[in-house]
Amino acid sequence: MESEAIQDELQSLELEINDVQGQISALIEHQDRLYERKSELKTLLKAVTAGTPVASSCPAVENWSEPFEWDSRADDIRFNMFGISKYRANQREIINAVMAGRDVLVIMAAGGGKSLCYQLPAILRGGTTLVVSPLLSLIQDQVMGLAALGISAYMLTSTSGKENEKFVYKALEKGEDDLKILYVTPEKVSKSKRFMSKLEKCHNAGRLSLISIDEAHCCSQWGHDFRPDYKNLSILKTQFPKVPMVALTATATQKVQNDLIEMLHIPKCVKFVSSVNRPNLFYSVREKSLVGKAVVDEIAEFIRESYSNNESGIVYCFSRKECEQIAGELRERGISADYYHAEMDVNLREKVHMRWSKNKLQVIVGTVAFGMGINKPDVRFVIHHSLSKSMETYYQESGRAGRDGLPSECVLFFRSGDVPRQSSMVFYEYSGLQNLYDIVRYCQSKTKCRRSAFFRHFGEPSQDCNGMCDNCALSSEVKEVDVSDLAKLVVSMVQEMQAKDQRVTMLQLGDKLRTKHKDLSAELKREEIEHLVIKLIVDSVLKEEFQHTPYSTNAYVTMGPLANQLLQGRKTIKTETSSRQMNKKSKRSSSLSGLESKLDELRKEISAAHGSMLPHTVLSTQQIGLISSQKPDSLQELESIIGKLKTDKYGDKILKVMRHDAVSEQHVEDATKDETCKRRSSKRAKTQKDVVLLESSEEEEEA
Numbered sequence: 001m002e003s004e005a006i007q008d009e010l011q012s013l014e015l016e017i018n019d020v021q022g023q024i025s026a027l028i029e030h031q032d033r034l035y036e037r038k039s040e041l042k043t044l045l046k047a048v049t050a051g052t053p054v055a056s057s058c059p060a061v062e063n064w065s066e067p068f069e070w071d072s073r074a075d076d077i078r079f080n081m082f083g084i085s086k087y088r089a090n091q092r093e094i095i096n097a098v099m100a101g102r103d104v105l106v107i108m109a110a111g112g113g114k115s116l117c118y119q120l121p122a123i124l125r126g127g128t129t130l131v132v133s134p135l136l137s138l139i140q141d142q143v144m145g146l147a148a149l150g151i152s153a154y155m156l157t158s159t160s161g162k163e164n165e166k167f168v169y170k171a172l173e174k175g176e177d178d179l180k181i182l183y184v185t186p187e188k189v190s191k192s193k194r195f196m197s198k199l200e201k202c203h204n205a206g207r208l209s210l211i212s213i214d215e216a217h218c219c220s221q222w223g224h225d226f227r228p229d230y231k232n233l234s235i236l237k238t239q240f241p242k243v244p245m246v247a248l249t250a251t252a253t254q255k256v257q258n259d260l261i262e263m264l265h266i267p268k269c270v271k272f273v274s275s276v277n278r279p280n281l282f283y284s285v286r287e288k289s290l291v292g293k294a295v296v297d298e299i300a301e302f303i304r305e306s307y308s309n310n311e312s313g314i315v316y317c318f319s320r321k322e323c324e325q326i327a328g329e330l331r332e333r334g335i336s337a338d339y340y341h342a343e344m345d346v347n348l349r350e351k352v353h354m355r356w357s358k359n360k361l362q363v364i365v366g367t368v369a370f371g372m373g374i375n376k377p378d379v380r381f382v383i384h385h386s387l388s389k390s391m392e393t394y395y396q397e398s399g400r401a402g403r404d405g406l407p408s409e410c411v412l413f414f415r416s417g418d419v420p421r422q423s424s425m426v427f428y429e430y431s432g433l434q435n436l437y438d439i440v441r442y443c444q445s446k447t448k449c450r451r452s453a454f455f456r457h458f459g460e461p462s463q464d465c466n467g468m469c470d471n472c473a474l475s476s477e478v479k480e481v482d483v484s485d486l487a488k489l490v491v492s493m494v495q496e497m498q499a500k501d502q503r504v505t506m507l508q509l510g511d512k513l514r515t516k517h518k519d520l521s522a523e524l525k526r527e528e529i530e531h532l533v534i535k536l537i538v539d540s541v542l543k544e545e546f547q548h549t550p551y552s553t554n555a556y557v558t559m560g561p562l563a564n565q566l567l568q569g570r571k572t573i574k575t576e577t578s579s580r581q582m583n584k585k586s587k588r589s590s591s592l593s594g595l596e597s598k599l600d601e602l603r604k605e606i607s608a609a610h611g612s613m614l615p616h617t618v619l620s621t622q623q624i625g626l627i628s629s630q631k632p633d634s635l636q637e638l639e640s641i642i643g644k645l646k647t648d649k650y651g652d653k654i655l656k657v658m659r660h661d662a663v664s665e666q667h668v669e670d671a672t673k674d675e676t677c678k679r680r681s682s683k684r685a686k687t688q689k690d691v692v693l694l695e696s697s698e699e700e701e702e703a
């Protein structure tokens with residue numbers, strides 16, 4: 001008996017030691033990330049306090065904005081060949097640095113105009129420019145676009161055919177034919193010896209004039225889209241040290257930037273970092289209801305209501321199956337939509353992409369495979385049916401909207417239940433879970449400016465959002481609720497189950513909690529418990545653990561490093577509730593009443609006059625509803641509905657519309673009253689003639 005008890009105790013100690021070991025390594029990893037973040041923020045703080053503009057490009061020593069001898073030729077090519085009237089921020093300086101033979105690193109927002117930064121120098125410098133780009137669709141897009149401008153651009157890819165390959169190899173070797181720009185995938189560089197030997201010949205003849213690495217974030221394993229073949233691109237600088245290299249990307253944190261510079265061997269490169277800000281994009285997060293097809297109904301209504309003139313849009317879904325399902329359900333609701341994912345036959349995919357590019361299809365419902373380099377400039381909305389796996393991925397996918405600079409919208413439908421299926425996909429990636437939890441925080445916040453989350457993530461000083469996100473634009477009373485007691489219940493339940501060596505998923509946890517605490521289940525909906533569990537995970541009170549099964553990976557909830565702090569009352573948990581959700585629930589039917597349609601007209605006028613504002617950032621549909629129902633008749637009262645910012649800006653115009661409407665309502669009322677009286681008196685006259693009135697209802701008497 002004695003030895004058995006000792007055995008048991010030894011065993012449970014063993015278990016506990018392993019568990020503590022796990023927690024220690026998790027905390028050490030967590031600490032590493034905190035140190036990293038700390039050094040990023042210190043750099044950022046230095047930049048902010050020194051007042052150096054974010055777009056501070058190169059060391060003060062070189063001034064790339066001064067005149068250069070190639071200016072007039074560059075302007076001529078930009079205007080007459082590319083049809084571009086003026087440079088965007090940093091473009092000219094980047095081109096000058098490339099022309100001066102420097103290695104250059106370009107961090108520029110999605111749609112910012114990075115392609116021009118290597119395409120224009122390719123023309124100016126003569127010889128051949130090699131462009132490495134990760135995606136066939138992206139390469140095709142660019143080669144077709146350049147060929148249409150009469151620029152001799154070719155590609156060497158798996159689909160480019162024998163003839164084309166022969167021409168390109170001969171041009172590389174002999175240099176007789178005009179080969180201005182050659183696009184290849186990174187595989188070509190890392191796998192084809194034949195290609196590299198031809199490139200060598202071109203270089204030795206002094207005709208390799210520039211190397212460009214587009215979507216360069218793929219080099220870094222800390223980037224959100226790492227491609228192993230990009231790792232071998234370092235041979236380019238080794239083999240052709242004198243040929244200037246320009247690496248470009250839209251999404252690169254400080255860490256990824258340093259990684260790129262090292263990987264590509266361009267330590268002395270000039271760095272141009274433009275702001276990641278996309279001022280014309282309106283970001284919003286909506287609650288994703290689980291009731292039946294409510295989400296698709298809401299998406300369809302959103303598209304019909306705001307984009308009824310066939311404006312192009314993208315809906316991103318988590319899986320291939322969901323893509324096909326959502327595309328079908330949107331079509332059932334009258335939206336011209338089709339799906340796009342990696343399992344489709346390449347030609348079918350191309351066809352869908354082409355139809356959408358030519359506006360024959362309004363909405364593409366795609367997975368992340370509908371990815372980089374989607375260059376359609378007039379995408380008016382990007383909707384995420386589920387959250388992306390990281391802030392960077394979301395920035396890039398939502399960044400496909402509004403590349404022409406016009407107002408566009410990025411809507412993310414979020415529900416906590418979507419988190420485990422993402423986490424079980426990314427947990428093994430380096431900082432995969434932390435990246436995911438960052439975007440979960442972005443979705444859960446009902447107060448923080450959405451734009452500021454991007455600035456923080458990319459280590460950039462914050463800029464004004466101009467009301468171009470839901471948390472800034474829609475004033476709503478957000479209350480903080482202390483849910484520590486409920487959180488303790490949840491955590492103790494996890495603790496009990498863990499002690500019995502039972503595993504529990506988030507869903508099972510919610511069900512067990514409601515069964516065990518009947519009183520709770522009355523007021524607590526499933527989503528709210530899920531929301532709390534995810535918040536506890538994101539706050540490291542609970543932790544996700546994963547177990548592979550032959551068919552899938554299950555995400556289980558276990559005690560996190562800060563669980564005891566909560567249980568011992570040293571930590572509180574607060575969640576935000578906002579009136580905005582209630583407004584949405586009390587959403588009126590789509591037909592607007594008289595006053596509402598006048599306010600709708602007013603917001604459209606203001607947005608058109610303002611240029612870069614969307615109608616519903618002037619006044620949201622909810623705010624129009626509130627104004628129409630509450631009928632404020634002073635700026636004071638109006639301010640309590642739409643906040644100070646908007647009252648100052650539009651208050652007078654709104655009250656004017658209301659007064660005008662009240663007057664015309666009065667006229668209409670009088671006229672209707674007259675009309676009713678006339679109708680009733682003629683009706684009564686008629687009735688008296690024919691029959692004795694058997695009884696007169698109160699109402700009749702009244703009239």
Ligand SMILES: Nc1ncnc2c1ncn2[C@@H]1O[C@H](COP(=O)(O)OP(=O)(O)OP(=O)(O)O)[C@@H](O)[C@H]1O
Nearest residue numbers: 084086087088109110111112113114115116250377
């Ligand atoms: N100076 C400019 N003025 C007006 N339009 C421009 C200018 N430079 C580029 N463009 C246009 O902006 C659009 C986006 O350019 P480009 O594809 O180079 O963006 P990008 O920075 O590569 O975006 P992404 O990060 O998504 O790849 C293109 O249609 C391009 O023709």
Ligand SMILES: [Mg+2]
Nearest residue numbers: 114115214373
């Ligand atoms: Mg690009």
